[in-house]
Structure formats: structure tokens, C-alpha cells
Amino acid sequence: MEIIISNSSGVPIYEQIKEQIKVKIVSNELQAGELLPSIRTLAKDLRCSVITTKNAYEELVKDGYVRNVPSKGFYVAEVNKEVAHEEQLNKIEGLLDSAVTIAKMNNISKKTMNEMLDILYEEEK
Amino acid sequence: MENILEVKNLSKKYTGFELKNISFELPKGMIMGFIGENGAGKTTTIKAILDIIKNYTGEIKVFGLDNRKDDKKIKEDVGVVLDDMFFPEILIPNDINSIMKDTYKNWDSNLYFKYLSDFDLPKNKQIKTFSKGMRKKLEIATALSHHPKLLILDEPTSGLDPIARNEVIDIFQDFIQNEECSILLSSHITTDLEHIADYITFINNGEILLQKTCDELLGKYGIVKCTESEFKKMDKSDFIKYRKTKYEYEVLVENKKEFSKKYGNNTIDKITLEDLMVLMIKGVK
Amino acid sequence: MLGLIKKDLLMIKSNLKILVILLFVYGFMTYQGEMSLLFVLPFMSVMIMISTFSYDTYNKWDAYVCSLPDGRKNSVRAKYLATILLIIATTIIITILSVVISYIQTKVIDFENIFSTIFGAVFATALLQSFMYPSIYKFGVEKARIGIFIVVFGGAIICGIISQFVDFKPLLQALDILENYWMIIFPLAIIVILYLSYKISGCIYKKKEY
Numbered sequence: 001m002e003i004i005i006s007n008s009s010g011v012p013i014y015e016q017i018k019e020q021i022k023v024k025i026v027s028n029e030l031q032a033g034e035l036l037p038s039i040r041t042l043a044k045d046l047r048c049s050v051i052t053t054k055n056a057y058e059e060l061v062k063d064g065y066v067r068n069v070p071s072k073g074f075y076v077a078e079v080n081k082e083v084a085h086e087e088q089l090n091k092i093e094g095l096l097d098s099a100v101t102i103a104k105m106n107n108i109s110k111k112t113m114n115e116m117l118d119i120l121y122e123e124e125k
Numbered sequence: 126m127e128n129i130l131e132v133k134n135l136s137k138k139y140t141g142f143e144l145k146n147i148s149f150e151l152p153k154g155m156i157m158g159f160i161g162e163n164g165a166g167k168t169t170t171i172k173a174i175l176d177i178i179k180n181y182t183g184e185i186k187v188f189g190l191d192n193r194k195d196d197k198k199i200k201e202d203v204g205v206v207l208d209d210m211f212f213p214e215i216l217i218p219n220d221i222n223s224i225m226k227d228t229y230k231n232w233d234s235n236l237y238f239k240y241l242s243d244f245d246l247p248k249n250k251q252i253k254t255f256s257k258g259m260r261k262k263l264e265i266a267t268a269l270s271h272h273p274k275l276l277i278l279d280e281p282t283s284g285l286d287p288i289a290r291n292e293v294i295d296i297f298q299d300f301i302q303n304e305e306c307s308i309l310l311s312s313h314i315t316t317d318l319e320h321i322a323d324y325i326t327f328i329n330n331g332e333i334l335l336q337k338t339c340d341e342l343l344g345k346y347g348i349v350k351c352t353e354s355e356f357k358k359m360d361k362s363d364f365i366k367y368r369k370t371k372y373e374y375e376v377l378v379e380n381k382k383e384f385s386k387k388y389g390n391n392t393i394d395k396i397t398l399e400d401l402m403v404l405m406i407k408g409v410k
Numbered sequence: 411m412l413g414l415i416k417k418d419l420l421m422i423k424s425n426l427k428i429l430v431i432l433l434f435v436y437g438f439m440t441y442q443g444e445m446s447l448l449f450v451l452p453f454m455s456v457m458i459m460i461s462t463f464s465y466d467t468y469n470k471w472d473a474y475v476c477s478l479p480d481g482r483k484n485s486v487r488a489k490y491l492a493t494i495l496l497i498i499a500t501t502i503i504i505t506i507l508s509v510v511i512s513y514i515q516t517k518v519i520d521f522e523n524i525f526s527t528i529f530g531a532v533f534a535t536a537l538l539q540s541f542m543y544p545s546i547y548k549f550g551v552e553k554a555r556i557g558i559f560i561v562v563f564g565g566a567i568i569c570g571i572i573s574q575f576v577d578f579k580p581l582l583q584a585l586d587i588l589e590n591y592w593m594i595i596f597p598l599a600i601i602v603i604l605y606l607s608y609k610i611s612g613c614i615y616k617k618k619e620y
Contacts, residue, residue, distance in 0.1 A: 049156065179618075207470075215424045
């Protein structure tokens with residue numbers, strides 16, 4: 001499992017871990033029922049504190065992505081893919097919303113915005 | 126969560142320095158970083174926990190036992206690295222093994238020699254021929270070789286080069302793979318702590334200034350950099366301390382999210398423990 | 411505590427080469443000249459022990475030892491036991507040396523003379539150590555070293571002055587009565603003095619902060 005932590009991004013490390021594991025679960029890279037590395041092993045491998053990984057896992061449990069089986073460990077939960085998909089859509093909407101706000105403030109047309117979006121999509125490919 | 130170490134209202138008076146009501150708790154399986162200036166009271170606190178200094182008030186419990194009454198029992202399970210205090214330097218690492226074999230019930234000679242070879246330390250040379258970094262490594266190897274449950278480390282990484290520091294930090298993280306084990310370590314090199322410490326206790330002038338989980342400190346706290354006019358608009362209750370430099374104001378805020386909600390477009394930098402220390406000590410309110 | 415005794419002995423061992431050389435030098439000098447040079451050896455054992463104190467202080471061992479399981483309580487005891495072991499070892503060595511040398515020189519072994527010399531020397535050594543250790547624990551090794559020199563020389567001078575005016579003969583005659591018992595008295599006195607000194611040192615060390 002690959003998790004890439006950036007110390008300079010300003011995003012709290014537990015959030016980085018949480019988001020990346022979520023993506024892996026949604027994209028089926030992590031299968032339901034799979035055992036995740038223990039809190040301590042993950043902390044050691046990522047060279048972060050135990051509390052950090054613990055927070056990340058706890059949030060994942062709260063959001064329903066991960067199941068905690070006491071004295072066994074953390075397992076990938078059966079995730080309702082639609083719900084997860086919805087969540088991602090919401091997130092995009094939020095980001096687009098702020099983009100649009102800035103655009104409107106600066107009189108940037110919808111056309112320009114669409115063009116930008118096209119370009120960004122092309123770049124991705 | 127059970128605490129492996131509890132310090133309650135620890136006070137100690139010296140002429141010219143005083144330790145005032147130090148209290149903190151270290152849960153099992155965690156690493157606590159102890160930061161502060163030289164002479165802030167870190168070593169004094171550690172010495173009190175280990176009963177090296179006397180005549181202090183307050184209560185210290187290690188493994189739930191009183192540190193003065195059950196002193197012997199406690200020390201069987203504590204591994205210690207103290208700043209510049211160690212075996213007389215005419216001894217050789219082999220001597221340390223034969224001394225410790227008859228000192229700790231759980232001394233593990235194999236483990237000790239494994240650390241020595243991992244650290245590339247000679248077994249037969251007098252300690253006085255060792256460099257500062259080698260001495261530190263020997264001290265760490267000695268502290269770990271009786272399978273302690275609690276490590277108390279005063280400046281364990283000082284004098285080590287970045288590679289060696291990395292090695293040592295790996296060893297510390299290995300150590301807490303066992304959930305029963307904890308580490309209290311003081312360090313000037315705050316980047317070491319940023320990575321691995323679960324809790325940060327910040328001590329200044331004999332008093333605890335701040336005590337938080339490292340995540341909370343690094344995640345929530347921030348430094349706002351702004352001009353004088355922007356600074357003047359700020360409510361005093363919205364920041365902890367500020368410092369005026371030649372070109373800008375540096376303002377320490379407790380919750381960068383809320384702050385940026387209230388004041389909008391300020392540049393808020395992510396904080397490092399070093400920034401935090403400098404601003405807390407040098408900054409004004 | 412065994413570990414702590416070992417520590418002092420290992421420290422002495424690391425200076426062993428010099429000690430053996432010195433032993434030979436003194437042995438040779440004794441062979442050439444007077445028996446009483448062997449007197450010097452017990453005093454050497456004092457200097458050896460004092461040097462272990464110096465190394466301890468230099469590396470702040472006393473603070474470190476408090477972090478070990480039987481540290482503070484047994485540190486003093488270990489020092490005294492190491493001292494006793496060293497005294498016994500020196501006594502044995504110089505006894506053998508004296509016997510051998512005296513046999514080579516005169517073909518006769520004057521046991522009484524040898525033993526009284528050695529016991530006298532050992533007694534003086536133990537006395538010196540008993541005074542020094544508590545003052546080392548109290549004031550540190552540097553100050554104690556200077557202090558003890560002042561006390562010894564000052565004491566000698568004062569005794570010298572007093573002996574000018576007072577007649578010691580009756581006292582010495584009284585001591586003559588004990589002559590036949592010195593084999594018992596000397597060792598007993600050494601034990602009592604060392605024990606008292608150990609108790610005092612222990613009290614000092616218990617309260618000491620490092």
C-alpha cells in the first residue's frame with residue numbers, strides 16, 4: 001500500500017492518511033475485508049506519531065470505510081460505493097463552488113471557466 | 126488509557142531557578158517530547174522522576190508506583206539516557222556488559238552486542254576514545270538492553286549526525302511497537318520530535334507553557350504573517366503571541382482555520398515546533 | 411550490587427599495567443635497600459581508589475548510578491567493598507613479596523617483623539581511606555584531596571610540636587601491653603573504622619543531589 005505524506009503541504013498528516021486510504025478503498029485498490037496495517041506499524045513506516053495514525057483510522061471508522069475489530073485490527077469495510085461516490089461529488093462541488101465565486105468576483109466568464117476545465121482535463125490525460 | 130508516568134505538581138527550588146508545579150501524564154504506548162530552552166527545567170524534571178535530585182515536592186508515579194518508595198522496582202524497567210552522565214570513560218563496552226549483567230535482572234547481553242554491531246561500536250576500546258556521537262549510541266544501546274518498558278531520554282539525539290539520528294528514531298519507533306512501552310524524550314532538535322512524538326510538553330522557565338498532542342499543535346496552530354495595519358485590526362484575544370520583525374509581524378494563532386474565517390486573506394503558515402518555541406519565548410502579547 | 415563492585419574493579423583493571431610496573435619497581439628497590447619501602451604499597455591502593463572517584467566525578471557517574479535499580483542505595487557499599495577487596499589483595503601481594511625478598515636477602519624469614527610492618531601500613535591506609543571517603547562524598551574528590559593533605563601534614567606538625575612538650579612514654583608503655591594482641595587488634599580496628607566511615611558516607615550520599 002502506498003501512502004505519500006507531505007510535510008510541507010499544510011494539510012494535517014492524519015487527514016492525508018485518511019484521504020489516501022479512502023481513495024484506495026473507493027478505487028477498489030483495497031478490497032473489503034482486507035486487514036490494514038496496525039496503528040503502530042503504520043506510524044513506524046510513515047514515520048509519524050501513533051496518535052496521528054490512530055486519528056486517521058478512527059475517522060475512517062467514523063466515516064464507515066473501516067471496521068475496528070477489537071484486539072484484531074482494522075479491516076476495510078463493505079463500503080456503499082454510491083455513497084462514497086456521492087461524497088466525492090460533494091467535495092468536487094464544494095471546490096468548484098469556490099472557484100466560481102472567485103470567477104464571479106473577477107468577472108471571468110463561464111466560457112473561460114469551461115475552457116480551463118477542458119485544458120485541465122486534457123493535461124490529466 | 127493507562128498512564129505509564131504521572132507527574133503531579135512537581136516543584137523544586139534552587140537559588141536562581143525554580144521548578145513550578147510541573148504536571149503531566151504519559152499514557153502507555155506513546156512518545157512524549159519535552160521541549161524548551163536550555164535551563165528551562167527539562168533535565169531537572171527528568172532528574173526528579175529518577176530520584177537523582179531530592180527535596181522536591183509533588184507526586185511522581187511510574188508504572189503506578191511511587192518513584193521514591195518503589196524506586197528499585199521501577200528502575201528495573203526504566204531505560205535511561207542522561208545528558209553527559211554515564212560510565213567512567215576508562216571502561217570499555219565489554220565492561221558495561223559484565224557490570225549490567227549483575228545490575229539488571231533482565232539484561233540481555235545478546236541484544237546489547239547486537240546494538241553495538243548495528244551501531245558499529247568497538248567492544249574493546251575505552252569509551253574515552255569514542256566520538257560524541259559514538260558515546261551517545263553506546264548510551265542508547267545500554268538504555269535499551271534490559272528490555273525496559275519506559276525510556277527516559279535526555280537529549281538522546283544531540284551530537285548525532287542526520288543518518289545516525291534517523292537510525293535512532295527508527296529504534297525508538299520499534300520500541301513502541303509494543304503497546305506497553307512509552308518514551309519520554311527531551312530534545313533541542315525539534316524536527317525529530319515533530320515526526321514521532323505523540324504529545325508535546327513545552328517547558329519554559331520552570332513552568333509548563335503548553336501541553337498538547339503533536340497533531341493538534343502542528344495541525345491547528347499557525348503563524349500569520351502580516352503588515353502593521355493588518356495587525357492593528359486584530360483582536361487581542363484572537364492570537365497567542367506576536368513578534369515584530371523588520372518587515373512584518375509574525376502572529377501565533379491557536380486555530381488557523383477559525384482565524385482565516387474571521388480575518389480572511391492572511392497568509393497563514395503551517396507551524397513547526399521550532400517556530401512555536403521561538404514565538405512563545407521571544408514573542409509578546 | 412555485584413555489578414557496582416565489578417565496575418570499580420574493572421576500572422582498577424584498566425590501570426593494571428601501570429600498577430604491575432610500579433609493583434616491580436618497588437619490589438626491586440626493596441630488594442636493593444630497605445624493607446620499609448613496602449610501606450608505600452598500601453598507600454598506592456588509596457591512590458588507586460581515589461582515582462576511581464575522580465573518573466566517576468568526571469563522567470558524572472553518581473547521577474547515572476541513581477538511575478540503576480540498586481544505584482543510590484548500594485553505590486557507597488560497593489565502593490567500600492571494592493576497597494576492602496583491594497586492601498586484602500594488596501596485603502596478600504606485599505606479604506608474599508616481603509617473604510620472598512627477605513628470604514633471598516637473609517635466608518631467614520622474620521615473620522613477626524614483616525607482619526607488624528605490613529599491618530601497620532594497612533592500618534594506616536584504612537584509616538586514611540576512612541577519613542577520605544566521607545569527605546569525598548561530601549565535598550567532591552578535588553576538595554577532599556586537598557583537605558586531606560592539609561589534615562595529614564597539619565596533624566603531623568601539631569603532633570610534632572606537642573611531642574616536644576609532652577612525654578609520651580607512659581602512653582607507649584601502655585600500648586606495649588597490647589603488643590601480643592596486635593594480630594587481633596589491627597584487623598578489628600580496621601573493620602570498626604571502615605564500618606563507621608561507611609555509615610557516615612551512606613548518610614551523606616543518601617541526601618546528595620547530582
